[in-house]
Amino acid sequence: MRILVIEDDLHLADNLRNALEKERYSVDLCHDGEAGLFHITEYPLDMAVVDLGLPKIDGIELINKARAQGITIPILILTARDRWQDKVEGLDAGADDYLTKPFHVEELIARCNALIRRSAGKANPEMTAGPIKIHTRSQQVWVDDKELSLTAYEYKVLEYLMVNPQKVISKSELTEHIYDQDFDLDSNVIEVFVLRLRKKLDPEGVLNPVETLRGRGYRLKSQW
Incomplete structure (x- = not known):
């Protein structure tokens, strides 16, 4: 399974890639919203993890544009914002789930697994x-x-x-x-x-x- 991680914090992005690769995922990285939008619309993916606070194009705009272009893969948003309105805005844009920073990598992996299963109609692991x-x-x-x-x-x-x-x-x-x-x-x-x-x-x-x-x-x- 192939996951795109769009995160401008290079250290966090590398940590997520390493953790997901240990779980046998193939991982692509982008560090700004413009590159992320191009990648999510041009490459075959099974899921995307999208930070909301991205440079060039923020996560909300990226998700809106991706969904408008017919991209249907599961999207998990990452946000350092703890206002419930920001989480609702992300979900309304078309995200399927969210995690608030800081988070445990194990929880992110579990949510990725669940979202991919659910998108394939497989609720059970x-x-x-x-x-x-x-x-x-x-x-x-x-x-x-x-x-x-x-x-x-x-x-x-x-x-x-x-x-x-x-x-x-x-x-x-x-x-x-x-x-x-x-x-x-x-x-x-x-x-x-x-x-x-x-x-x-x-x-x-x-x-x-x-x-x-x-x-x-x-x-x-x-x-x-």
């Missing part, structure tokens, strides 16, 4: 597809109640497929959502991750959990 079960908070994976050990990117591929059931996901879309923005989008590394993931989910080759649709991409098996 535990998701299942046939014999496969994942817990998005602990990032554990089971098949027939046997826990598997996946690499970070194998897990990211599986989680993205689980969050988007029935959808055909192209190789480029997978790459864009699990890697940072400067990754080589022409790389065939996704094919390697999918192959390894299949072997771990289905070592006997009987389930075919990840289907390949030639020329289109991948899809989690629709019928079990």
Whole structure:
């Protein structure tokens, strides 16, 4: 999953990136509202974290303009303002949730997880597809109640497929959502991750959990 953090405090932005990357998110950073607005409207994202007190374009204006352009990803606002009116203004602009500074990073991560699940219609952190079960908070994976050990990117591929059931996901879309923005989008590394993931989910080759649709991409098996 790919998150955009728009925060002009460079130290805080770096801390948030490090914390989110430890949770296996891919993270893009912008440090002013103008760059943030361009990024949120031009790049594929799963969520944005937006500070309200941004230079060039403030967070409220940024959210208003993004929503006016049809951007529907979840947005969490950060604010150092403790007036309830500021929080209401942010939510009315189109934000989905807010945190008041200072905050615990663990709470921000939990809210990000919840917003992404909710946007995919998954209120529960535990998701299942046939014999496969994942817990998005602990990032554990089971098949027939046997826990598997996946690499970070194998897990990211599986989680993205689980969050988007029935959808055909192209190789480029997978790459864009699990890697940072400067990754080589022409790389065939996704094919390697999918192959390894299949072997771990289905070592006997009987389930075919990840289907390949030639020329289109991948899809989690629709019928079990």
